[in-house]
Amino acid sequence: MSKPRKGDVLLSKFRTNMPPTNKFLHRFNIVSSPNCEFCVNAEETISHILFQCPRYRNPRLQLLKEIQALNPVYSDTSLQSLLNLDKNAKFKLRALEKLCLACKRF
Numbered sequence: 001m002s003k004p005r006k007g008d009v010l011l012s013k014f015r016t017n018m019p020p021t022n023k024f025l026h027r028f029n030i031v032s033s034p035n036c037e038f039c040v041n042a043e044e045t046i047s048h049i050l051f052q053c054p055r056y057r058n059p060r061l062q063l064l065k066e067i068q069a070l071n072p073v074y075s076d077t078s079l080q081s082l083l084n085l086d087k088n089a090k091f092k093l094r095a096l097e098k099l100c101l102a103c104k105r106f
Contacts, residue, residue: 010100011093015083019046020106047079049105050096059102066095 013019022044026034036044038055049056050063067077070088082092100106 010106014046021045056103059099063095063099
């Protein structure tokens with residue numbers, strides 16, 4: 001799958017709450033544990049990957065930098081805001097897509 005197409009598919013899965021995370025895949029017995037392979041004791045969710053997991057710190061910092069550049073005064077970086085279709089949606093979604101591809105997790 002090409003990178004633009006792969007990114008679009010990932011964003012669609014995030015927006016429909018069907019992400020390929022261990023927590024989601026564990027529900028269908030595709031993986032043996034819902035936990036993050038790096039953190040071990042934390043469930044691997046979209047929020048964990050995007051905002052908490054130390055493994056993805058550098059791509060996360062780049063995402064936050066790009067989002068804050070859109071509006072330096074106020075930048076809501078919650079998952080809901082990142083996936084929201086507002087006036088900056090195109091830029092936020094592309095920044096999120098770059099993070100996902102940089103993580104090489106999906």
